[in-house]
Amino acid sequence: MSTAVQHADASQVSVSFGTRMRRLWRASTTGPARAAYLFLAPALTVIGVFFFLPVLAALLLSFTDFDIYALGNPDNARFVGFGNYVRLFQTPVFWKALGNTFYFVLVGGPLSVAVSLGAALLVNTKLVRFKGLFRTVFFAPVVTTLVAVAVVWRYLYHTRYGFLNYALGWVGINPIDWLGDPTWAMPAIIMLAVWKNFGYNMIIFLAGLQNVPEELYEAAHIDGAGKWSQFRHVTLPMLAPTFLFVGIITMVGYFQLFAEPYVMTQGGPLQSTVSVVYLMYEEGFKWWNMGCRGLRAVRHHFHRHIDTVALAAQWSGRMTGGEGEGKRGRKGEREKKMRIENRKNLTNQQPETKNQKSFA
């Protein structure tokens, strides 16, 4: 987005900067324009100071060796160019987190969209009554608190007492250690995410479906098209713009995976659920290894704007299998204490005594 801002600025500043500024000053200190600026001032000040400024700072910080020692005296932070980026790329857990995040986005995203579309088609059928009721039920998970439902699902996934394994037992499937097995932890998180989010996109699909003209179906019917081919050749093409919108917001949202691993797995087992944002939190806010985090924030943002599929293909080849010796964190551990395994990989030179509380 920094490019977007520069772009917008550039277009404003075009040829005659001075004249433009003078005219702007005159126009903005008189009449309704002055009122407009006064109406805008509070909101734009908040957004400018507490959003745009930090975003720019994140970009700049990523080129310094800013860390806890520089906190007291910012002069201690030195410009290190791309040093942080180089170090980040040499860090196995970063690639692990990136891979996990892409796994979540590329499997969970399409799955969510598919379930949303299915639910929308079901609710939209003319034969069905009580549409409002079904819509409300399907939508309810969207408004729930993620932390709370993650806690609930953690028990549904319980190996011995959980409902999921109990239900699987009916069809003869042996109990699965959903959150303790590196193979199953991410699928478990994906299932929770799909359940939590499909209602939102369902609403958008429902709006899209209602905009498909009835005549198209009638024409297709007259031409002898069955239900399936009506769906293929009328519904899907007419929903293309909806797919685009839903796809983008789902992907963007899914890249920010954090609370699910925080509550359910603490990034484990064997770092199989460490996401990029989770790593950012661990690194930036747990250990105050700040230069490094600013950089990861930038990388995180950067990745979202590139064709995700191409990137995934490119990176899956490069992905190094850098799992640490990590085991699942001790369960009764105090909240602010953190798993040491994750950190060892990254910051072996950092003292271990620092934590959030002593700092803040």
Added chain:
Amino acid sequence: MTHQTGIATRVVLYIVLIGAALLTAFPLLWMVSASFMPTGEANSIPPPLLPSEVTFEHYRQLFTQLNMGRYLFNSTLLATAVTLLSLLLNSMAGYAFAKFRFPGRDGLFKTLLAALVIPAQVAMLPLFLLLKSMGLVNTYGGVIVPTMASIFGIFLIRQYTLSVPDSLIEAARIDGASEFRIYWSVVLPLIMPILVTLAIFTFMGTWNDFMWPLIVLTDNDLYTLPVALAVFSREHVQDNELMMAGAVVTVLPVLLVFLALQRYYIQGIMMGSVKG
């Protein structure tokens, strides 16, 4: 014949729909049911659906021993404060974008829209340092101040305010009303539906927010419900029923707000999606 297949389709359809609805509602229903079970009952085989006897002990424990009342108060206070402040700031800015002509308007608006795609996480660390230098870390202000205005909110208000007739505003101006008076007494009443929508979005968003309060509130007494619940869930891993009661207290308020006002909420999603 065709009539019969119609009925058959309908039956299959209803079975699928009701099955899907039960599956969707199950985790929430079980959460409520388990919160009333005596300690340890949820950990049995087969997992019980309903409590053998209804007990309120977990709710009592939450509020007497685990300070839940305080967290409920924090969440309510923060969500209400952010909602009221952001309604004011966003509606003023959205109105300015919709109904005033001034130099730089379109450029400014486009810049804001472009910035919508930046995830908040990018700004979190510098924002934290900024708030720390302002003395706002570990205060309610640390949550309220950065979220007092939002680009999405301005956008939503602006789109709706475009439909307010210029003639009404002009008439008020000719009658000599001040600009603030016009905004307050003419425009605000006309955009009430979108204000309700934005209020629900903001309230729920703040209530459910986890990462930022986790970062900025380090003092136990300031925790919001989701932060407190996450902390509990790491400390009380074995206390199923207690955790379910905590989850109910956290989820129930937003669920009720949604059920009461869902028309506005869904309308907001539609509006956001139409323009994208």
